[in-house]
Amino acid sequence: MKKKHMALSTALIALLASGCGQNNTDTNANEKEEVVMVPITVDLTVPETGKAGEAVHLAAAVTQGDEKVTDANEVEYEIWEDGKKEDSWKVKSDQKTDGVYEAEAEFEHDGIYHVQVHVTARDMHTMPMKEITVGAGAPDSKSNAQAEGEESHEHHEAAVGFSMHFMEPENVKVNEPARMMVHLQQDENPLEKARVRLEIVVNDKKDKAQWISLTEKKPGEYDGELKFETAGAASVTVHVENEEGLHEHETHEITVSE
Structure with a gap:
């Protein structure tokens, strides 16, 4: 009787071990099946x-x-x-x-x-x-560069390899969310972990400028939403900074309708 009981216990343990091994195998298989996005x-x-x-x-x-x-x-x-x-x-x-x-x-x-x-x-x-x-x-590019001053030259050197692309929103209307997106690259690679802010001025009223910060949703892609309270011509200045001393900005014009 004891031998029969021991045989059943041994079979049960083997079955459980087999099940655990199978789960590990399935987990590993699922991990291997993860598809890496080809750029x-x-x-x-x-x-x-x-x-x-x-x-x-x-x-x-x-x-x-x-x-x-x-x-x-x-x-x-x-x-x-x-x-x-x-x-x-x-x-x-x-x-x-x-x-x-x-x-x-x-x-x-x-x-x-x-x-x-x-x-x-x-x-x-x-x-x-x-x-x-x-x-x-x-013509005279060297002379012109010197005329701009040493400070301007240093700024140009700091920005070598830097690229910015503001995805201009379409059909922007008052009190409706407008998606703001900026792509950044450094030496043709996504520029990550930058501080990206937008300065928005509507109808040239600089005393009422709005500031919003964008969030990095994907490497080098910075995203956010904004609602305009007033219709008219809006200037959007993108400010980019990072810990390596980069400080760049670009201004774009968009139209906000009623």
């Missing part, structure tokens, strides 16, 4: 030189692993003359070949220009940048 990559093509008044062809090939990305939410080119980021202009793209988003740009005069493409696709954002010299480039 999107952008191969930006910008000619090294161009001529004022002549169209320049721009192209951005967007891929995710070996797959061509044909469903990007946004592919937009932003262009500005060196040292004049506040006067940048934007050019929309067309997808004429699968995964390749093309555009043309013209430059009014000689100079050194920056061409940055803003790509948003599959819940990811990237914004590589290249440079183009138009005509003879920037």
Whole structure:
């Protein structure tokens, strides 16, 4: 009788051990099944030189692993003359070949220009940048840099490799939540753990400026909401700081309707 009881106990223990082992195996299997998101990559093509008044062809090939990305939410080119980021202009793209988003740009005069493409696709954002010299480039660029002063030069050096993209909200109305989003990169990698604040001035009433802080929801992506109490022209200044001494800002104009 005792032998029979011992045999049943041994079988029960073996069964329990087998069950525990199976659970561990299942847990490990589930962990292995976790999918790692493959980042999107952008191969930006910008000619090294161009001529004022002549169209320049721009192209951005967007891929995710070996797959061509044909469903990007946004592919937009932003262009500005060196040292004049506040006067940048934007050019929309067309997808004429699968995964390749093309555009043309013209430059009014000689100079050194920056061409940055803003790509948003599959819940990811990237914004590589290249440079183009138009005509003879920037005349006396060295003398102009010295004339701006040493302090300005140091600020420019601190900002090398830094990129900011403010996702301008559409159809902003009074007393309705407006989503504010900013993407930051440093050396074409997401800039994380920055302090990002928005300074909002409506109808040039600087004494009634509003400040809001954005939260980093994804690496390099800062998000928040704001309600405007007054209709009119609003300037949104994005202030960015971090512990490494970075301090940059950009101002954008949006319209708030009733």
